[in-house]
Amino acid sequence: xxxxxxxxxxxxxxxxxxxxxxxVSIYRPVLEPLGLTHPQYLVMLALWxxxxxxxxxxxxxxxxxxxxxxxxxxxxxxxxxxTRTRRPSDERVLEIGLTGxxxxxxxxxxxxxEQIMARVGMDAAALASLRDALSPFAGRLEG
Numbered sequence: 001x002x003x004x005x006x007x008x009x010x011x012x013x014x015x016x017x018x019x020x021x022x023x024v025s026i027y028r029p030v031l032e033p034l035g036l037t038h039p040q041y042l043v044m045l046a047l048w049x050x051x052x053x054x055x056x057x058x059x060x061x062x063x064x065x066x067x068x069x070x071x072x073x074x075x076x077x078x079x080x081x082x083t084r085t086r087r088p089s090d091e092r093v094l095e096i097g098l099t100g101x102x103x104x105x106x107x108x109x110x111x112x113x114e115q116i117m118a119r120v121g122m123d124a125a126a127l128a129s130l131r132d133a134l135s136p137f138a139g140r141l142e143g
Contacts, residue, residue, distance in 0.1 A: 016134075023038075024038045026116060027112075034108055034109060039072050040075065041112070043062065043069070043073065043082075043096075044081070044106075044109070046058055046061050046062060047082065047097075047098050048103075048106045048109075051097050052096055052097030052098075054087070055073065055095070056093070063138075079101075080101045081105060082096055082098060082099060082102050084096055
């Protein structure tokens, strides 16, 4: 077995970690005018698809721990973009919903994908192909 397999530059894990850091830095100047961080943007994307949602469901979809997601949601609530309410039928469930301002922000966010494609020099098909190639690494693996 070749020692080349152990070179840092040949490691998928290193490439993914580096890419993840760079993706956040690419999104930062695009999201700043919207008043969003990258993690907050992900929360808003999920809520634009379906709102309201239980905090636990939202955390699962975003592959985050509820304890990590909760402070993000609190900041979005302080910005007037989401609401946090207890589900009447089960007080243990915290539901996250969009405010009018949160719904309206979606219109401004429609420009984000196009701006990201321009920054990275890829079209929608190329980005979809990259996303699909990463799918084995994106799911939660057992064992």
